Amino acid sequence: MIRIAAVGDVHVDKDVLGRFRPALEELPDRADVLLVAGDLTRHGTVEEARCFATEFGGLGVPVVTVLGNHDHQSDLQSRVTEVLTESGITVLEGDATVLELHGHRLGVAGVKGFGGGFAGACASNFGEREMKDFVGTTEVVARKLQDALLSVQADALVALTHYAPVPDTLLGEPLEIYPFLGCYQLGRAIDAAPTALALHGHAHHGAERGRTPGGVPVRNVAHPVIKQAYNVYQLLSEDVDLELVAT
Amino acid sequence: MSTQLDEYLEAEIQSLLTDGRIAELGITVHRREHQLVLGGEVESPLRRDEICRQINSRFPDVEIVCDIGITRADAPSEVEEIS
Ligand SMILES: [Fe+2]
Ligand SMILES: [Fe+2]
Numbered sequence: 155m156i157r158i159a160a161v162g163d164v165h166v167d168k169d170v171l172g173r174f175r176p177a178l179e180e181l182p183d184r185a186d187v188l189l190v191a192g193d194l195t196r197h198g199t200v201e202e203a204r205c206f207a208t209e210f211g212g213l214g215v216p217v218v219t220v221l222g223n224h225d226h227q228s229d230l231q232s233r234v235t236e237v238l239t240e241s242g243i244t245v246l247e248g249d250a251t252v253l254e255l256h257g258h259r260l261g262v263a264g265v266k267g268f269g270g271g272f273a274g275a276c277a278s279n280f281g282e283r284e285m286k287d288f289v290g291t292t293e294v295v296a297r298k299l300q301d302a303l304l305s306v307q308a309d310a311l312v313a314l315t316h317y318a319p320v321p322d323t324l325l326g327e328p329l330e331i332y333p334f335l336g337c338y339q340l341g342r343a344i345d346a347a348p349t350a351l352a353l354h355g356h357a358h359h360g361a362e363r364g365r366t367p368g369g370v371p372v373r374n375v376a377h378p379v380i381k382q383a384y385n386v387y388q389l390l391s392e393d394v395d396l397e398l399v400a401t
Numbered sequence: 402m403s404t405q406l407d408e409y410l411e412a413e414i415q416s417l418l419t420d421g422r423i424a425e426l427g428i429t430v431h432r433r434e435h436q437l438v439l440g441g442e443v444e445s446p447l448r449r450d451e452i453c454r455q456i457n458s459r460f461p462d463v464e465i466v467c468d469i470g471i472t473r474a475d476a477p478s479e480v481e482e483i484s
Contacts, residue, residue, distance in 0.1 A: 167444075169444070169447040173444070173445070173474045177475055177476035184477070224424065351483050358427035358441070371483050377472050377474075378441070382475050383474045383476055383477070384476075386477055387480070387483050388480050388481065388482045391482050391484070
Protein backbone atom coordinates (compact mmCIF):
# COMPACT_ATOMS: atom_id res chain seq x y z
CA MET A 155 0.00 0.00 0.00
CA ILE A 156 1.22 3.51 -0.83
CA ARG A 157 -0.56 6.63 0.41
CA ILE A 158 -0.03 9.77 -1.64
CA ALA A 159 -0.89 13.19 -0.27
CA ALA A 160 -1.44 15.78 -2.97
CA VAL A 161 -2.33 19.43 -3.37
CA GLY A 162 -1.71 22.14 -5.96
CA ASP A 163 -2.10 25.90 -6.34
CA VAL A 164 -1.09 26.85 -2.82
CA HIS A 165 0.31 30.15 -4.16
CA VAL A 166 2.54 30.72 -1.14
CA ASP A 167 3.82 34.16 -0.15
CA LYS A 168 4.58 35.66 3.28
CA ASP A 169 0.88 35.99 4.07
CA VAL A 170 0.33 32.21 3.77
CA LEU A 171 3.16 31.16 6.10
CA GLY A 172 1.82 28.94 8.87
CA ARG A 173 -1.59 28.27 7.27
CA PHE A 174 -0.70 24.81 5.92
CA ARG A 175 1.90 23.87 8.49
CA PRO A 176 -0.32 22.32 11.21
CA ALA A 177 -1.90 19.93 8.67
CA LEU A 178 1.48 19.26 7.03
CA GLU A 179 3.02 18.31 10.39
CA GLU A 180 0.50 15.41 10.50
CA LEU A 181 1.68 14.06 7.14
CA PRO A 182 3.98 11.28 8.36
CA ASP A 183 0.96 9.65 10.06
CA ARG A 184 -1.28 10.08 7.05
CA ALA A 185 0.80 9.57 3.89
CA ASP A 186 4.14 8.34 2.53
CA VAL A 187 4.84 11.21 0.14
CA LEU A 188 3.52 14.67 -0.73
CA LEU A 189 3.07 15.66 -4.38
CA VAL A 190 2.46 19.32 -5.19
CA ALA A 191 0.93 20.08 -8.59
CA GLY A 192 2.43 23.51 -9.34
CA ASP A 193 1.59 27.15 -8.65
CA LEU A 194 3.66 26.87 -5.53
CA THR A 195 4.08 30.67 -5.44
CA ARG A 196 2.18 33.81 -6.44
CA HIS A 197 4.68 35.45 -8.81
CA GLY A 198 7.56 32.97 -9.01
CA THR A 199 10.01 35.14 -7.07
CA VAL A 200 12.95 33.77 -5.09
CA GLU A 201 11.47 35.18 -1.86
CA GLU A 202 8.20 33.35 -2.48
CA ALA A 203 10.06 30.15 -3.30
CA ARG A 204 11.79 30.47 0.09
CA CYS A 205 8.37 30.90 1.71
CA PHE A 206 7.16 27.72 -0.02
CA ALA A 207 10.28 25.86 1.14
CA THR A 208 9.70 27.05 4.71
CA GLU A 209 6.04 26.00 4.70
CA PHE A 210 6.40 22.71 2.75
CA GLY A 211 9.99 21.66 3.55
CA GLY A 212 11.35 19.38 6.28
CA LEU A 213 8.14 17.39 6.59
CA GLY A 214 9.31 13.87 7.37
CA VAL A 215 7.98 12.62 4.03
CA PRO A 216 9.49 13.24 0.58
CA VAL A 217 8.04 16.25 -1.26
CA VAL A 218 7.88 16.13 -5.08
CA THR A 219 6.59 19.04 -7.16
CA VAL A 220 6.23 20.47 -10.62
CA LEU A 221 6.11 24.22 -11.23
CA GLY A 222 3.02 26.05 -12.46
CA ASN A 223 2.45 29.10 -14.64
CA HIS A 224 2.61 31.39 -11.58
CA ASP A 225 6.07 30.03 -10.80
CA HIS A 226 7.16 31.25 -14.26
CA GLN A 227 5.75 34.77 -13.87
CA SER A 228 9.08 36.42 -12.94
CA ASP A 229 11.12 34.36 -15.46
CA LEU A 230 13.08 33.01 -12.49
CA GLN A 231 11.96 29.38 -12.72
CA SER A 232 15.56 28.10 -12.62
CA ARG A 233 16.30 30.04 -9.43
CA VAL A 234 12.97 28.94 -7.93
CA THR A 235 13.89 25.33 -8.73
CA GLU A 236 17.33 25.81 -7.11
CA VAL A 237 15.84 27.25 -3.90
CA LEU A 238 13.41 24.33 -3.63
CA THR A 239 16.04 21.71 -4.46
CA GLU A 240 18.41 23.15 -1.82
CA SER A 241 15.58 22.66 0.69
CA GLY A 242 15.30 18.97 -0.19
CA ILE A 243 12.22 19.35 -2.40
CA THR A 244 12.27 17.50 -5.73
CA VAL A 245 11.16 19.55 -8.74
CA LEU A 246 10.29 17.58 -11.86
CA GLU A 247 10.22 19.04 -15.37
CA GLY A 248 10.18 16.37 -18.02
CA ASP A 249 11.82 13.82 -15.76
CA ALA A 250 10.94 11.23 -13.14
CA THR A 251 11.89 10.09 -9.68
CA VAL A 252 11.48 6.71 -7.99
CA LEU A 253 10.77 6.51 -4.27
CA GLU A 254 11.13 3.33 -2.19
CA LEU A 255 8.16 3.26 0.17
CA HIS A 256 7.49 0.22 2.40
CA GLY A 257 9.28 -1.98 -0.09
CA HIS A 258 7.24 -0.64 -3.02
CA ARG A 259 8.67 1.49 -5.79
CA LEU A 260 6.61 4.59 -6.53
CA GLY A 261 7.50 6.27 -9.81
CA VAL A 262 6.51 9.92 -10.28
CA ALA A 263 6.95 11.57 -13.67
CA GLY A 264 6.25 15.26 -13.87
CA VAL A 265 6.00 18.21 -16.20
CA LYS A 266 4.34 21.61 -15.88
CA GLY A 267 2.42 20.98 -19.08
CA PHE A 268 0.71 23.65 -21.16
CA GLY A 269 -2.62 24.62 -22.74
CA GLY A 270 -3.96 23.77 -26.15
CA GLY A 271 -7.44 22.40 -25.58
CA PHE A 272 -9.25 19.12 -26.01
CA ALA A 273 -10.71 17.06 -28.84
CA GLY A 274 -13.06 19.10 -30.99
CA ALA A 275 -11.97 22.42 -29.48
CA CYS A 276 -8.22 22.64 -29.59
CA ALA A 277 -5.58 24.80 -31.17
CA SER A 278 -3.80 23.32 -34.18
CA ASN A 279 -0.22 23.49 -35.29
CA PHE A 280 -1.06 25.66 -38.32
CA GLY A 281 -0.92 29.22 -39.59
CA GLU A 282 0.96 32.02 -37.89
CA ARG A 283 4.33 31.39 -36.32
CA GLU A 284 2.89 32.41 -32.91
CA MET A 285 0.18 29.73 -33.16
CA LYS A 286 2.65 27.09 -34.26
CA ASP A 287 4.93 28.05 -31.34
CA PHE A 288 1.99 27.71 -28.94
CA VAL A 289 0.91 24.26 -30.11
CA GLY A 290 4.53 23.25 -30.68
CA THR A 291 5.20 23.93 -26.99
CA THR A 292 2.22 21.78 -26.05
CA GLU A 293 3.50 18.91 -28.16
CA VAL A 294 7.05 19.15 -26.80
CA VAL A 295 5.98 19.11 -23.14
CA ALA A 296 3.56 16.23 -23.70
CA ARG A 297 6.32 14.24 -25.38
CA LYS A 298 8.62 14.95 -22.40
CA LEU A 299 5.96 13.62 -20.03
CA GLN A 300 5.49 10.48 -22.11
CA ASP A 301 9.24 9.82 -22.24
CA ALA A 302 9.55 10.41 -18.49
CA LEU A 303 6.64 8.05 -17.73
CA LEU A 304 8.06 5.34 -19.96
CA SER A 305 11.54 5.70 -18.45
CA VAL A 306 10.40 4.48 -15.04
CA GLN A 307 10.33 0.94 -13.66
CA ALA A 308 8.01 1.02 -10.67
CA ASP A 309 5.24 -0.85 -8.85
CA ALA A 310 3.00 2.20 -9.18
CA LEU A 311 3.37 5.09 -11.61
CA VAL A 312 1.95 8.59 -11.05
CA ALA A 313 1.85 11.47 -13.55
CA LEU A 314 2.15 14.91 -11.96
CA THR A 315 1.31 18.02 -14.01
CA HIS A 316 0.07 21.54 -13.43
CA TYR A 317 -2.10 21.75 -16.56
CA ALA A 318 -5.03 19.34 -16.95
CA PRO A 319 -4.79 16.21 -19.14
CA VAL A 320 -8.57 15.80 -19.50
CA PRO A 321 -11.58 18.13 -19.70
CA ASP A 322 -13.56 16.18 -17.02
CA THR A 323 -11.74 17.92 -14.17
CA LEU A 324 -12.36 21.37 -15.69
CA LEU A 325 -16.10 21.12 -15.16
CA GLY A 326 -17.10 24.37 -13.45
CA GLU A 327 -14.64 26.48 -15.42
CA PRO A 328 -15.92 28.59 -18.34
CA LEU A 329 -15.80 26.45 -21.49
CA GLU A 330 -14.11 29.33 -23.33
CA ILE A 331 -10.93 29.03 -21.26
CA TYR A 332 -10.47 25.24 -21.48
CA PRO A 333 -7.65 25.65 -24.05
CA PHE A 334 -5.72 27.67 -21.44
CA LEU A 335 -6.24 25.07 -18.73
CA GLY A 336 -4.93 21.92 -20.34
CA CYS A 337 -4.56 19.80 -23.44
CA TYR A 338 -5.40 16.34 -24.72
CA GLN A 339 -1.75 15.66 -25.55
CA LEU A 340 -0.98 15.29 -21.82
CA GLY A 341 -3.79 12.72 -21.53
CA ARG A 342 -2.42 10.82 -24.50
CA ALA A 343 1.05 10.75 -22.89
CA ILE A 344 -0.44 9.43 -19.65
CA ASP A 345 -2.31 6.72 -21.56
CA ALA A 346 0.87 5.66 -23.39
CA ALA A 347 2.36 4.40 -20.10
CA PRO A 348 1.05 2.09 -17.33
CA THR A 349 0.01 5.13 -15.26
CA ALA A 350 -1.98 4.38 -12.11
CA LEU A 351 -2.97 7.96 -11.25
CA ALA A 352 -2.69 11.41 -12.83
CA LEU A 353 -2.66 14.49 -10.61
CA HIS A 354 -2.93 18.10 -11.75
CA GLY A 355 -3.92 21.56 -10.55
CA HIS A 356 -4.41 24.95 -12.28
CA ALA A 357 -8.21 24.73 -12.66
CA HIS A 358 -9.26 26.50 -9.45
CA HIS A 359 -12.97 26.27 -10.32
CA GLY A 360 -12.82 22.76 -11.77
CA ALA A 361 -13.96 19.38 -10.46
CA GLU A 362 -11.86 16.84 -8.57
CA ARG A 363 -12.45 13.61 -10.49
CA GLY A 364 -12.02 12.49 -14.06
CA ARG A 365 -10.54 9.74 -16.20
CA THR A 366 -8.42 9.69 -19.34
CA PRO A 367 -9.82 8.07 -22.50
CA GLY A 368 -7.54 5.11 -21.63
CA GLY A 369 -9.12 4.77 -18.17
CA VAL A 370 -6.46 6.34 -15.91
CA PRO A 371 -8.00 8.07 -12.87
CA VAL A 372 -7.33 11.84 -12.91
CA ARG A 373 -7.58 14.07 -9.84
CA ASN A 374 -7.55 17.86 -9.87
CA VAL A 375 -5.94 18.69 -6.53
CA ALA A 376 -6.01 22.50 -6.87
CA HIS A 377 -6.39 23.80 -3.34
CA PRO A 378 -9.63 25.72 -4.04
CA VAL A 379 -11.09 22.47 -5.46
CA ILE A 380 -10.17 20.10 -2.63
CA LYS A 381 -10.69 22.76 0.07
CA GLN A 382 -8.29 21.19 2.56
CA ALA A 383 -4.52 21.17 3.03
CA TYR A 384 -4.13 18.02 0.87
CA ASN A 385 -6.00 14.95 -0.28
CA VAL A 386 -4.76 11.42 0.35
CA TYR A 387 -4.95 8.74 -2.35
CA GLN A 388 -4.14 5.10 -1.70
CA LEU A 389 -2.47 2.94 -4.34
CA LEU A 390 -1.56 -0.77 -4.32
CA SER A 391 -4.18 -1.43 -1.65
CA GLU A 392 -4.05 -5.23 -2.11
CA ASP A 393 -0.26 -5.47 -2.00
CA VAL A 394 1.31 -6.72 1.21
CA ASP A 395 3.97 -4.36 2.53
CA LEU A 396 7.32 -6.13 2.40
CA GLU A 397 8.47 -4.09 5.39
CA LEU A 398 5.55 -5.36 7.48
CA VAL A 399 6.25 -8.94 6.43
CA ALA A 400 9.91 -8.55 7.35
CA THR A 401 9.18 -7.25 10.86
CA MET B 402 -19.03 60.71 -15.54
CA SER B 403 -19.75 57.57 -13.53
CA THR B 404 -18.18 54.24 -14.47
CA GLN B 405 -20.39 52.08 -16.74
CA LEU B 406 -20.98 48.59 -15.36
CA ASP B 407 -20.42 46.72 -18.59
CA GLU B 408 -18.29 43.97 -20.11
CA TYR B 409 -15.36 46.33 -20.60
CA LEU B 410 -15.32 47.12 -16.89
CA GLU B 411 -15.38 43.39 -16.10
CA ALA B 412 -12.47 42.83 -18.47
CA GLU B 413 -10.55 45.75 -16.97
CA ILE B 414 -11.03 44.41 -13.45
CA GLN B 415 -9.94 40.92 -14.52
CA SER B 416 -6.76 42.37 -15.98
CA LEU B 417 -6.19 44.51 -12.86
CA LEU B 418 -6.37 41.32 -10.77
CA THR B 419 -4.12 39.27 -13.02
CA ASP B 420 -1.52 41.74 -14.34
CA GLY B 421 -0.56 43.49 -11.15
CA ARG B 422 0.75 42.64 -7.73
CA ILE B 423 -2.37 40.61 -6.89
CA ALA B 424 -1.91 37.81 -9.46
CA GLU B 425 -5.30 36.20 -8.84
CA LEU B 426 -6.60 34.53 -11.98
CA GLY B 427 -9.51 32.76 -10.32
CA ILE B 428 -11.68 35.66 -9.15
CA THR B 429 -15.12 35.85 -10.74
CA VAL B 430 -16.73 39.22 -11.47
CA HIS B 431 -20.51 39.49 -11.95
CA ARG B 432 -22.70 42.56 -12.45
CA ARG B 433 -25.82 42.65 -10.27
CA GLU B 434 -27.88 45.78 -10.97
CA HIS B 435 -25.65 48.65 -9.82
CA GLN B 436 -23.23 46.41 -7.91
CA LEU B 437 -20.21 44.38 -8.85
CA VAL B 438 -20.04 41.00 -7.09
CA LEU B 439 -16.63 39.40 -6.63
CA GLY B 440 -16.42 35.62 -6.04
CA GLY B 441 -13.89 32.82 -5.78
CA GLU B 442 -11.36 31.86 -3.15
CA VAL B 443 -7.91 33.13 -2.17
CA GLU B 444 -5.22 31.91 0.22
CA SER B 445 -5.36 34.67 2.86
CA PRO B 446 -7.63 37.44 4.22
CA LEU B 447 -4.89 39.91 3.29
CA ARG B 448 -5.28 38.98 -0.40
CA ARG B 449 -9.06 39.31 -0.28
CA ASP B 450 -8.80 42.76 1.30
CA GLU B 451 -6.11 43.82 -1.19
CA ILE B 452 -8.35 42.84 -4.12
CA CYS B 453 -11.20 45.02 -2.86
CA ARG B 454 -8.82 47.88 -2.04
CA GLN B 455 -7.29 47.86 -5.53
CA ILE B 456 -10.66 47.83 -7.29
CA ASN B 457 -11.98 50.55 -4.99
CA SER B 458 -9.05 52.82 -5.63
CA ARG B 459 -9.24 52.34 -9.43
CA PHE B 460 -13.05 52.61 -9.63
CA PRO B 461 -14.12 54.64 -6.58
CA ASP B 462 -17.73 55.10 -7.77
CA VAL B 463 -18.39 51.35 -8.29
CA GLU B 464 -20.14 49.56 -5.46
CA ILE B 465 -18.33 46.28 -4.70
CA VAL B 466 -19.80 43.24 -2.98
CA CYS B 467 -16.96 40.97 -1.87
CA ASP B 468 -18.02 37.31 -1.68
CA ILE B 469 -14.42 36.06 -1.91
CA GLY B 470 -13.69 33.25 0.54
CA ILE B 471 -10.47 31.99 2.14
CA THR B 472 -9.69 28.38 1.22
CA ARG B 473 -9.59 26.12 4.27
CA ALA B 474 -6.30 24.35 5.00
CA ASP B 475 -7.23 21.60 7.47
CA ALA B 476 -5.87 18.06 7.35
CA PRO B 477 -8.18 15.61 5.52
CA SER B 478 -10.29 13.07 7.38
CA GLU B 479 -10.58 10.56 4.54
CA VAL B 480 -8.42 8.53 2.17
CA GLU B 481 -9.54 7.67 -1.37
CA GLU B 482 -8.61 4.24 -2.62
CA ILE B 483 -7.61 4.43 -6.29
CA SER B 484 -8.44 1.39 -8.42
FE1 LIG C 1 -3.20 28.35 -9.57
FE1 LIG D 1 -1.98 27.81 -12.70
